[in-house]
Amino acid sequence: MTEQSKLITAVIDGKQVTVAAGTMILKAAESIGITIPVFCYHPRLTISGSCRMCLVEIEGGSKPVTACSTELAAGVVVYTNTPTVLEARREIMENLLINHPLDCPVCDKGGECLLQDHAYDWGPGASRFTERKRLFRKPIPLSDRILLDRERCILCTRCVRFCDEISDHRELAILEMGGNSEIAVAPDRAFDSQFSGNTVELCPVGALTSTSFRFKARPWEMARLPGICPFCGCGCSIDIHTRSGNIMRFMARENPAVDDGWLCDRGRYGFDLSGGSERLTKPLVRKQGRLVAVSWKEAIATAVEKLRRAVSQYGPGAVGGIGSAWSSSEENDLLQRLIRESLESHNVDCSLTDDGRPAALALAEGLGTFTFNDIDRADSILMIGADPSRYQPILDLRLKKAVITRRTPIFTLASTDGEMARYARESLRYRAGSEESLLRLLTAAVKKEKRYDSFESDLRAGGLSREAIDRGLERAGLGPRTVVLVNASLLTDDVRVYLVKELVAAMGAGASTGLLFDSANGFGARTAGAVPGYLPGLRPIDRGMSGPEMVVAAERSTLKALYILNREHHDSAAVARARRGAELLICHALFLDEASGSGDIVFPAASVFEKQGTFTNTAGLAQSTAPVLNPPGEARPESTVIEEIMERLKQ
Amino acid sequence: MSAQHAGRAGQTAERPERKSVFSNDLVERIEKATLRYPDRKAALIPALNMIQRELGYLNRDAVRFVAKQLSIPESEVYGTASFYSLLGWQPTGRHVIHVCHNLSCSLLGAESLIEHLEKKLGVGEGEVTPDGRFSYARIECIGRCDGAPAILIDDDYHGNLTPESIEQVLEQYT
Numbered sequence: 001m002t003e004q005s006k007l008i009t010a011v012i013d014g015k016q017v018t019v020a021a022g023t024m025i026l027k028a029a030e031s032i033g034i035t036i037p038v039f040c041y042h043p044r045l046t047i048s049g050s051c052r053m054c055l056v057e058i059e060g061g062s063k064p065v066t067a068c069s070t071e072l073a074a075g076v077v078v079y080t081n082t083p084t085v086l087e088a089r090r091e092i093m094e095n096l097l098i099n100h101p102l103d104c105p106v107c108d109k110g111g112e113c114l115l116q117d118h119a120y121d122w123g124p125g126a127s128r129f130t131e132r133k134r135l136f137r138k139p140i141p142l143s144d145r146i147l148l149d150r151e152r153c154i155l156c157t158r159c160v161r162f163c164d165e166i167s168d169h170r171e172l173a174i175l176e177m178g179g180n181s182e183i184a185v186a187p188d189r190a191f192d193s194q195f196s197g198n199t200v201e202l203c204p205v206g207a208l209t210s211t212s213f214r215f216k217a218r219p220w221e222m223a224r225l226p227g228i229c230p231f232c233g234c235g236c237s238i239d240i241h242t243r244s245g246n247i248m249r250f251m252a253r254e255n256p257a258v259d260d261g262w263l264c265d266r267g268r269y270g271f272d273l274s275g276g277s278e279r280l281t282k283p284l285v286r287k288q289g290r291l292v293a294v295s296w297k298e299a300i301a302t303a304v305e306k307l308r309r310a311v312s313q314y315g316p317g318a319v320g321g322i323g324s325a326w327s328s329s330e331e332n333d334l335l336q337r338l339i340r341e342s343l344e345s346h347n348v349d350c351s352l353t354d355d356g357r358p359a360a361l362a363l364a365e366g367l368g369t370f371t372f373n374d375i376d377r378a379d380s381i382l383m384i385g386a387d388p389s390r391y392q393p394i395l396d397l398r399l400k401k402a403v404i405t406r407r408t409p410i411f412t413l414a415s416t417d418g419e420m421a422r423y424a425r426e427s428l429r430y431r432a433g434s435e436e437s438l439l440r441l442l443t444a445a446v447k448k449e450k451r452y453d454s455f456e457s458d459l460r461a462g463g464l465s466r467e468a469i470d471r472g473l474e475r476a477g478l479g480p481r482t483v484v485l486v487n488a489s490l491l492t493d494d495v496r497v498y499l500v501k502e503l504v505a506a507m508g509a510g511a512s513t514g515l516l517f518d519s520a521n522g523f524g525a526r527t528a529g530a531v532p533g534y535l536p537g538l539r540p541i542d543r544g545m546s547g548p549e550m551v552v553a554a555e556r557s558t559l560k561a562l563y564i565l566n567r568e569h570h571d572s573a574a575v576a577r578a579r580r581g582a583e584l585l586i587c588h589a590l591f592l593d594e595a596s597g598s599g600d601i602v603f604p605a606a607s608v609f610e611k612q613g614t615f616t617n618t619a620g621l622a623q624s625t626a627p628v629l630n631p632p633g634e635a636r637p638e639s640t641v642i643e644e645i646m647e648r649l650k651q
Numbered sequence: 652m653s654a655q656h657a658g659r660a661g662q663t664a665e666r667p668e669r670k671s672v673f674s675n676d677l678v679e680r681i682e683k684a685t686l687r688y689p690d691r692k693a694a695l696i697p698a699l700n701m702i703q704r705e706l707g708y709l710n711r712d713a714v715r716f717v718a719k720q721l722s723i724p725e726s727e728v729y730g731t732a733s734f735y736s737l738l739g740w741q742p743t744g745r746h747v748i749h750v751c752h753n754l755s756c757s758l759l760g761a762e763s764l765i766e767h768l769e770k771k772l773g774v775g776e777g778e779v780t781p782d783g784r785f786s787y788a789r790i791e792c793i794g795r796c797d798g799a800p801a802i803l804i805d806d807d808y809h810g811n812l813t814p815e816s817i818e819q820v821l822e823q824y825t
């Protein structure tokens with residue numbers, strides 16, 4: 001069949017339209033700029049055809065048909081605005097409004113409500129209904145995040161379909177029948193899916209609302225700025241809604257390369273961290289044992305002087321810097337320049353508890369090349385120690401989509417329980433710590449090698465065998481387009497990196513590998529050079545101490561000065577250990593807590609919403625964000641502070 | 652009657668007797684029912700019916716039990732169970748009287764029949780008589796308009812009823 005023969009031509013409202021055969025009237029109309037009102041239809045859900053709002057007339061047809069679920073046939077003439085169609089819309093609106101409470105003045109959806117908009121555009125203006133509307137106790141909590149006002153519901157089932165088709169958690173159902181129908185969860189169950197917030201956004205009316213936004217703001221009062229969710233390694237696109245200097249909510253902003261228009265609840269409801277009055281608003285410097293608020297000028301001068309003295313007294317090797325896998329690439333780049341260029345030390349890392357280098361080596365060796373869209377096309381997926389459902393939730397939806405729509409076989413190997421195991425053709429457990437043996441065994445199995453005795457005993461102790469792995473590989477059917485997803489935190493040393501590389505190489509040229517970082521910029525912090533042994537762009541350089549090594553050295557007072565970015569994202573206990581022996585501890589912090597309060601110089605930082613920056617997601621996609629709020633008080637983005645310190649150090 | 656009461660019914664179902672209700676025998680019968688269909692899920696209504704017959708009503712535990720047996724979501728079991736008015740959520744009498752109050756039956760005296768029944772039984776809709784013998788509920792059309800006003804006692808139809816004849820009918824059920 002040629003491309004041409006798959007196209008059909010028809011007429012909608014007098015305009016000729018050519019679309020692929022099988023296109024629904026609604027979409028065909030949309031393609032030529034004709035909008036047909038809908039309630040239950042949603043482009044990313046299956047078609048329900050239950051609300052009847054999209055009725056249109058086909059010339060010669062006996063009665064109106066639903067545009068969302070009727071294929072456009074070749075040569076037909078469709079009308080979307082005949083008296084019959086308009087009358088149908090009026091009747092449907094009148095029907096839907098029979099039981100609707102019309103409480104728009106106190107409804108969170110007011111202003112962005114399809115029911116309001118369609119009533120305005122197509123409604124009859126008056127109701128003939130004089131009987132009692134149905135009344136419900138309102139709202140009922142479906143979970144601690146989601147509330148349901150049943151009398152507002154128009155039973156479009158978008159929320160039910162989301163749970164059935166996208167999250168596959170299937171918590172929602174329609175209860176009862178006819179006029180008594182309502183949305184509900186099973187008895188004594190909560191709607192506790194980590195994707196529940198999407199139903200609030202999908203709800204075309206104000207039936208589903210979120211506890212975090214209920215009665216907080218009217219949609220038209222808020223400024224909307226595009227952003228990137230900073231709460232995991234996925235980097236979903238969001239719209240940040242603010243009012244009077246506060247973030248009111250996150251909404252999804254569709255990015256087919258990442259999120260398919262969905263958000264997880266951790267991201268959607270995680271914004272409440274910038275916490276007003278408790279924020280640090282002035283630079284602090286330790287004087288006679290106590291932290292004292294000082295001017296920026298003094299704080300920076302003190303930092304410059306003390307850093308300079310540490311280097312001249314103890315040598316550059318006694319100074320170290322810790323970036324952050326949760327800070328932007330620009331900030332990590334500046335940090336490593338401060339340490340490497342200005343202070344001439346090689347002690348740079350992005351974590352106090354993990355060596356950031358092996359994952360950087362993996363990236364330098366060409367691992368970590370997968371994209372989220374590779375999942376859609378994969379022949380099979382091999383997951384090693386990865387639990388995206390918990391750490392990269394949007395990837396969980398991507399994987400479910402592959403399994404549900406394409407029956408993509410998945411083979412999971414993990415040391416803990418993960419939701420994806422339920423979707424796997426084969427899921428095996430290994431004992432944490434035996435990853436090296438596991439990788440060797442996997443590679444041997446892929447290569448169909450027989451030599452594996454030496455490391456199999458290690459795995460047998462963890463309940464894993466070559467037979468089980470062979471079976472898993474066979475069921476998953478590794479093909480030329482297998483995607484291998486590896487939990488990046490398993491890459492604790494170079495050996496494991498090379499083992500993963502060997503495994504992927506054994507699979508063939510088409511295989512792609514994803515390193516799953518759970519931090520917002522685990523990928524970018526490494527490509528920005530905030531790791532031992534790598535400059536920006538993963539260019540090799542002399543290797544200094546890793547983060548954990550710096551903590552030990554500081555504790556023993558062999559490392560004298562430690563400069564920490566993004567204090568809130570570092571382990572407090574590690575900061576405390578480093579503090580014990582370090583002479584100088586400088587940190588950028590949002591809050592004054594025990595760890596930041598132990599510093600000698602504490603710079604009030606700008607939160608991720610208060611500054612510009614680039615974050616590279618776990619699939620290597622670099623995305624920039626712009627500030628949506630102003631930092632409180634005198635708090636400043638870290639980058640401007642580091643730049644100034646570097647400038648002064650030159651003098 | 653209404654599924655909205657399921658939460659309440661669910662709480663009362665914490666009584667120890669429920670263990671014996673979802674017996675091995677019931678598991679076996681549900682399992683057998685699934686074999687009649689190409690898809691296990693299709694045994695949902697037969698399974699709910701079996702439980703309703705044994706326990707007299709459905710509750711939270713019944714929903715969970717059936718969901719587990721048929722490997723389907725609890726929400727789906729709950730949604731389906733609540734759809735049918737012959738499946739209930741509150742304890743019933745040994746015999747359940749369903750009185751049709753749809754058009755034909757109403758025109759031919761269903762309301763006075765209900766009035767008489769309430770007086771005779773001494774209970775309101777959804778309540779159980781003190782001796783545990785009867786409970787009654789209104790129901791929509793049972794397809795016996797030819798015998799209106801009609802009622803259903805357990806699985807039996809009784810038509811062309813009057814306040815007098817309904818008493819004779821009730822006597823058949825002990």
